[in-house]
Amino acid sequence: MSLPAKLAVYSLLATSVVCLQFPFKLPFFKQKEDLLADNQVVPPVTPRIAIVGAGAAGSSAAFWISKAKERFGIDVEIDVYERASYIGGRSTIVYPYNDTTLDPMELGASIFVDANKNLMRAAKEFNLTLKDFIDEFSDTGLWDGQKFNILNEGTYSKSWWTTLKVLWRYGYSAPVKTRTIVKNMIADYISLYTAASPRWDDIGGLVERMNWTDFVNSTTLEYLSSKGVAEKWSREMVEAATRVNYGQDVDKIHALEGTCSLAATGASAVRDGNFLIFENFLNRSGANVYLNSEVRDILRVPASSRWIIHTPSGSRIYKAIILAAPFHQANITVPSDLAELIPPQPYVHLHVTLLTTKSESTNPAYFNLPPDEKVPKVILTTHEGVRNGGVEPEFNSISVHGQIQKVPGSVDEEPEWKVKIFSKERVSDEWLEKVFGKVGWVHRKEWDAYPVLPPTTRFPPVRLDQGFYYVNAFEPFISTMETETIASRNVVDLLLHEEFGSGICGSQLSGPETGEEDAPRESGSEDFVLGWDC
Numbered sequence: 001m002s003l004p005a006k007l008a009v010y011s012l013l014a015t016s017v018v019c020l021q022f023p024f025k026l027p028f029f030k031q032k033e034d035l036l037a038d039n040q041v042v043p044p045v046t047p048r049i050a051i052v053g054a055g056a057a058g059s060s061a062a063f064w065i066s067k068a069k070e071r072f073g074i075d076v077e078i079d080v081y082e083r084a085s086y087i088g089g090r091s092t093i094v095y096p097y098n099d100t101t102l103d104p105m106e107l108g109a110s111i112f113v114d115a116n117k118n119l120m121r122a123a124k125e126f127n128l129t130l131k132d133f134i135d136e137f138s139d140t141g142l143w144d145g146q147k148f149n150i151l152n153e154g155t156y157s158k159s160w161w162t163t164l165k166v167l168w169r170y171g172y173s174a175p176v177k178t179r180t181i182v183k184n185m186i187a188d189y190i191s192l193y194t195a196a197s198p199r200w201d202d203i204g205g206l207v208e209r210m211n212w213t214d215f216v217n218s219t220t221l222e223y224l225s226s227k228g229v230a231e232k233w234s235r236e237m238v239e240a241a242t243r244v245n246y247g248q249d250v251d252k253i254h255a256l257e258g259t260c261s262l263a264a265t266g267a268s269a270v271r272d273g274n275f276l277i278f279e280n281f282l283n284r285s286g287a288n289v290y291l292n293s294e295v296r297d298i299l300r301v302p303a304s305s306r307w308i309i310h311t312p313s314g315s316r317i318y319k320a321i322i323l324a325a326p327f328h329q330a331n332i333t334v335p336s337d338l339a340e341l342i343p344p345q346p347y348v349h350l351h352v353t354l355l356t357t358k359s360e361s362t363n364p365a366y367f368n369l370p371p372d373e374k375v376p377k378v379i380l381t382t383h384e385g386v387r388n389g390g391v392e393p394e395f396n397s398i399s400v401h402g403q404i405q406k407v408p409g410s411v412d413e414e415p416e417w418k419v420k421i422f423s424k425e426r427v428s429d430e431w432l433e434k435v436f437g438k439v440g441w442v443h444r445k446e447w448d449a450y451p452v453l454p455p456t457t458r459f460p461p462v463r464l465d466q467g468f469y470y471v472n473a474f475e476p477f478i479s480t481m482e483t484e485t486i487a488s489r490n491v492v493d494l495l496l497h498e499e500f501g502s503g504i505c506g507s508q509l510s511g512p513e514t515g516e517e518d519a520p521r522e523s524g525s526e527d528f529v530l531g532w533d534c
């Protein structure tokens with residue numbers, strides 16, 4: 001291609017790419033064929049890192065890199081490619097009736113907890129208002145498809161272990177033992193925020209170091225039973241938590257994720273949407289963000305350790321690549337020797353239905369209750385009905401999330417309740433009418449929400465090749481917004497050491513490699529968060 005022709009391609013591309021960034025930088029794309037054919041490709045003056053995906057993982061990866069730039073002047077430019085038209089990935093909001101004067105509802109990931117130090121710290125530093133979730137989880141019932149096993153007026157997330165009805169049904173020992181197991185797990189987990197946190201290029205190595213082999217290699221039911229927890233408790237109360245959080249039963253999901261489902265202390269959400277944390281990560285990182293930009297191929301530059309990212313708008317060369325999306329959903333062609341390294345990973349296909357209704361309570365008749373009985377605001381489910389020869393509940397969870405007040409003076413001013421339903425199948429309009437009576441606004445969304453999480457000790461590689469890292473390898477281990485920011489911190493630290501000889505916290509390692517001795521450093525105060533405070 002002649003020079004003027006090339007320039008024409010550049011300017012065309014420059015206008016076809018949507019940019020959302022601070023500061024604005026002119027995109028500089030070439031055609032893939034040019035890059036591959038060109039033996040006169042000179043390495044760019046400023047090395048570049050590409051991040052694929054602008055969810056929790058990708059946005060935080062950009063933020064961690066910017067921390068290293070800010071602290072140690074690492075010279076690197078960051079490009080973030082996002083297939084969707086928005087930032088946040090599985091963390092995104094919608095407004096009832098699409099009315100932005102009303103409070104938004106989370107369509108994907110909704111809560112994080114006190115132990116989630118990166119998100120808590122980010123919300124604080126970025127001045128985001130949190131709302132707490134405790135009220136929304138009072139008044140809970142456990143539905144097995146034919147009957148309520150327990151109708152609980154206590155508080156689910158705060159002290160559900162100790163309400164009278166729970167103690168009466170399960171006794172004292174199961175709740176207390178479970179609580180101890182969760183507490184110990186969190187205490188171990190917190191070590192990931194200390195200066196002595198390991199770095200890992202192999203999640204199996206991390207599992208061993210954390211002494212979590214039994215956790216990830218047993219089902220939640222097996223693990224709790226091995227600790228003397230009564231099965232009835234696991235199959236009802238614990239299963240209600242694993243089903244609402246991960247759409248999986250206690251005899252299927254591994255015990256680490258099962259235990260995480262129970263760690264609901266201090267549940268919060270960003271009032272105006274959790275995605276604001278991720279938007280702030282990107283804005284503050286100075287990365288170039290390309291929305292509506294699907295990465296199609298990732299190729300090696302022949303005879304070099306560099307990489308080419310190819311999108312429908314063109315191609316660009318990078319020193320390093322961070323894949324921050326589930327590989328099998330990303331639809332990206334990578335060199336076959338690398339694709340082979342990533343085992344197939346099924347995800348739970350989840351239907352989320354948001355709606356508004358004037359009915360304060362769901363229809364008691366649907367739940368085989370007398371007409372004057374009040375149905376709980378939060379209905380969690382178990383698989384127990386099926387185990388006892390009955391049918392599976394038609395939904396995973398139903399929760400009422402407060403009220404909306406429609407605009408005063410509008411034709412219809414009566415307040416409505418906001419409802420969120422998770423289910424394995426689509427719930428039909430007729431079903432909604434049967435359960436809620438008349439509904440107002442309805443919004444449906446299907447997600448590949450989280451991995452299917454059977455017990456295992458084998459995880460995908462974090463480092464696929466020199467300069468090519470995979471954040472979402474972490475998801476079959478734990479899948480939450482927060483843990484994706486921990487996984488990205490680890491990946492960025494490894495990558496910067498490999499390519500720039502210096503990590504997020506400078507040339508020292510931010511922690512010993514898995515398998516090495518503990519670092520003698522103290523993490524200092526309780527507020528210390530690795531990566532933020534170094």
Ligand SMILES: Cc1cc2nc3c(=O)[nH]c(=O)nc-3n(C[C@H](O)[C@H](O)[C@H](O)COP(=O)(O)OP(=O)(O)OC[C@H]3O[C@@H](n4cnc5c(N)ncnc54)[C@H](O)[C@@H]3O)c2cc1C
Binds near residue numbers: 089091109350449481
């Ligand atoms: C309904 C639901 C409820 C949940 N509840 C919670 C909760 O309460 N708390 C919690 O912590 N977690 C929850 N989760 C899980 C949480 O959403 C995820 O663990 C986390 O958001 C994953 O972040 P990520 O950045 O790794 O992936 P994603 O958020 O999926 O981001 C990946 C991004 O990559 C983009 N992408 C994919 N392929 C390409 C490509 N080829 N080119 C360019 N871009 C591409 C995608 O568009 C996407 O934006 C929930 C999830 C769902 C669906």
Ligand SMILES: *[C@@H]1O[C@H](CO)[C@@H](O)[C@H](O)[C@H]1NC(C)=O
Binds near residue numbers: 098
């Ligand atoms: C919601 O409103 C916005 C802005 O007016 C509009 O672009 C969008 O298409 C609307 N979405 C729906 C689902 O109606």
Ligand SMILES: *[C@@H]1O[C@H](CO)[C@@H](O)[C@H](O)[C@H]1NC(C)=O
Binds near residue numbers: 125126127
């Ligand atoms: C955070 O919000 C408070 C109160 O609204 C304000 O005084 C403060 O300047 C804000 N800080 C930042 C960094 O925006």
Ligand SMILES: *[C@@H]1O[C@H](CO)[C@@H](O)[C@H](O)[C@H]1NC(C)=O
Binds near residue numbers: 211214
């Ligand atoms: C590791 O965990 C096992 C069982 O889960 C426990 O018996 C053992 O004491 C733990 N070891 C350490 C060093 O914490």
Ligand SMILES: *[C@@H]1O[C@H](CO)[C@@H](O)[C@H](O)[C@H]1NC(C)=O
Binds near residue numbers: 457
């Ligand atoms: C994991 O569990 C399986 C099945 O119980 C067992 O065969 C295997 O040895 C366990 N792996 C480890 C590393 O403990």
Ligand SMILES: *[C@@H]1O[C@H](CO)[C@@H](O)[C@H](O)[C@H]1NC(C)=O
Binds near residue numbers: 276279
């Ligand atoms: C991030 O920057 C974009 C573009 O300037 C802006 O529209 C958006 O509101 C910013 N988001 C946050 C959370 O600051």
Ligand SMILES: *[C@@H]1O[C@H](CO)[C@@H](O)[C@H](O)[C@H]1NC(C)=O
Binds near residue numbers: 296331
């Ligand atoms: C995957 O990408 C190819 C082009 O690279 C495209 O033709 C195909 O439709 C995509 N598939 C999905 C499911 O998006």
